[in-house]
Amino acid sequence: TIELYEMIVVRHGLMVVGYSYGGKTCSYRVLADTLGKLCELGQNDENKVRVYAMNPKSITMGQLYGQFDPVSHEWTDGILAINYRTAASDQGPDRKWVMFDGPVDAVWIENMNTVLDDNKKLCLVSGEIIQMSSTMNMIFEPQDLEVASPATVSRCGMVYYEPHQIGLYPSLSSWLNTLPETVSESNKNTIESLFKWLVPPAIKFIRRELKEVSPSSDIQLGWSLLKMFESLITPFKVEPNKFALDEKAALTVVEGVFLFSLTWSVCCSVDSAGRNKMSDFIRECTAGTVPSPYNEEGDRGSYMISNPFPKEGTIYQYCYSVESKKWVLWTGLMSRDPFAQHLQPHEIIVPTIDTTRYTFLLDTCVQNAQLPHSLNRMGVLLVGPTGTGKTIYINNHLLNGLDKDKFSIIPLGFSAQTSASQTQDIIDAKLDKRRKGVYGPPMGKQAIVFVDDLNMPAKEIYGAQPPIELIRQWFDHQSWYDRKTFEVRTIIDVIMVGVMGPPGGGRVALTNRVMRHYNFLAFTEMATRSLHMIFSTIMSTWIQASFGQHPKIAEYSALTDKVVSATAHVYKTVLKELLPTPAKSHYTFNLRDLSKVIQGVMSVDPQSIGEVGDVYRLWVHECKRIFQDRLIDATDQKWFHEMQGKVAQTHFKKPMANIIGPGCDGNGMLLYCDFILQEKKAEAEYDQRKYQQVQDLKTTMGIVAEFLDDHNMISNKPMELVLFGYVIEHICRLTRVFRQPAGHALLVGVGGSGKQSI
Secondary structure (H helix, E strand, O other), rough: OOOHHHHHHHOOEEEEEOOOOOOOOHHHHHHHHHHHHHHHHHOOOOOOEEEEOOOOOOHHHHHHHEEEEOOOOOOOHHHHHHHHHHHHHHOOEEEEEEEEOOOOHHHHHHHHHHHHHOOEEEEOOOEEEEOOOOOOEEOOOOOOOOOOOHHHHHHHHEOOOOOOHHOHHHHHHHHHHOOOOOOOHHHHHHHHHHHHHHHHHHHHHHHOOOOOOOOOHHHHHHHHHHHHHHHHHHOOOOOOHHHHOOHHHHHHHHHHHHHHHHHOOOHHHOHHHHHHOOOOHHHHHOOOOOOOHHHHOOOOOOOOOOOOOOOOHHHEEEEOOOOOEEEHHHHHHHOOOOOOOOOHHHHHHOHHHHHHHHHHHHHHHHOOOOOOHHHHHOEEEEEEOOOHHHHHEEEEEEEEOOOOEEEEEEEEEEOOOOOHHHHHHHHHHHOEEEEOEEOOOOOOOOOOEEEEEOOOOOOOOOOHHHHHHHHHHHHOEEEEEEEOOOOEEEEEOOEEEEEEOOOOOOOOOOOOHHOOOOOEEEEOHHHHHHHHHHHHHHHHHHHHHHHOOOOOHHHHHHHHHHHHHHHHHHHHHHHHHOOOOEEEEOOOHHHHHHHHHHHHHHOOOOHHHOOHHHHHHHHHHHHHHHHHHHHHHHHHHHHHHHHHHHHHHHHHHHOHHHHOOEEOOOOOOOOEEOOOOOOOOOOOOHOOOOOEEEEOOOHHHHHHHHHHHHHHHHHOOOOOOOOOOHHHHHHHHHHHOOOOOOOOOOOOOOOOOOOOOO
């Protein structure tokens, strides 16, 4: 801070550079407050400070400097032009700092060269030139200078902030001072001992031995632990005279909550392969011995834990109950309520250990998101592979699990084309005006901004993501600018919840400056046991509803385990063997594919199933549609057919040829569709169509020809198509996709192969 003050005295343009948790923002705010206090005391001839803060990358160039209207050619000032003119025209003695809190790149910074050199003039496109006053400073606050031009850097003074020199302990000390009065000094000493004993070795172990789902910084993990701990100590958040715990009980709660918070902050950032190693390491540490070389980190002290993790299983299988002051299994907290029979397969949420723990953690963070230290608001970010149910779990809990009188939801979905303006408009539209310049949800409510695919917005040429910068601007300043009047809009009572996949494949790694604000929970691939439980529950319900009165219900009930196990076997084999390459970039499979197979089996007309073998045949067909249709050459398709045959032999104890039978063409062609109608008329009701096996290719061709004739009679562009087996095959595949809820198809092929006509 002293270096910053000295630089402000000698330079009118300067940059404070460094990664998150280096203290850049705190430093200039402390300095501004200090100068204000000195002014009040009449010391050092100092003056108060006015800060005009903006993020240059959360708005467009026109909104920053000003722009001409493309139609009327009328000039409109930008945010910088307005703030700069206000500061320059103010004749008072107060210091004016124009603060650019965002990435520095050549897109916008080059226009500042005349301001930063000895001219001290801002030249606007409108022709206006504004002279800088002697009480003004231009301060830039970027993370790094990778894409800054030498012309700009040479004009600015530099102050570097390095987080590793600060370390974890200053954050701990300042945070301990914000805890409720009910947390006694002995409890604070316990927290400090546990933190210094366990956190530094755990972080070093992650950095050396394990892989994270998404990159993080050391201090970010430390703060995640502290914020998670604070959201869980509900018994302490009462008036001192209502505090009900004695010293021993309070100590037990502090220990249990600390270990639970450690598990779901520091330890949960690792991927599924590293969780067992992490669990073993933490158990070894809590037993009293920190293994070498990790014992070089932290301060072991002499403290011993009286309420450690249970010995069975991993640390991730347990939840600490503050009410009972005991460790309980997550499986014991799972809901056992039956789901509604009328729901579609894709709408059903089967409670598993994953749904239970992530919902609990999300609820804990959301209910206690407003922390007393405003610089570190609680944001929740769930990171995990596609198809693990992140969006479904969160949507379900936010819409159905929270009190609607206390919370309102603002859903957002980011894509590569999302802009900061769109993001701001959607959020602003859902907020009410509280008073002049202050906006928020209706009084008494908290607004939860739920952002799906947070890391999808495309990077600009120099790496910035404007929608992400807008969200970071809210985290850091709790405000942004009205884009019409350019007045500051302070946004209050808002909680940020985000979901994203791991970086890669169109998704980018978020800047460390926005990740620091989130507590991120890593979703791992579902365990085989959870998969089996989900789909067995759904399928057994369907079998009971479809064949409950059948004399062979026992045989059909036994299908559940066989079909689900076989599908999971195929899915895991495909996931392992068919990896994406540059020529086969679409060979990406996730849990949605597995669920589509089960969904396809369940969409058949039960009346068309005469025996158990018909279900086996249907399963073979659905696997081919989901997995084999994605394969681009005969080699891969042949491999899949042989692999599926081995799986069928293993689980169904029947060879593939016997399951498929002669097929609809006598050569084993397996097709299912829903347009083989009893009266063979094209105008039959769509709702009445039954999904069933194609028994005869020629008959089916005649039915499709009838549909084609009907189309040609009413269409302005009749299609004279020659129908043959290839066409019928593709039509059956497409009708199968279209009849499924949330069914989407991507047709891939060379030009002229009939994609559009089919």
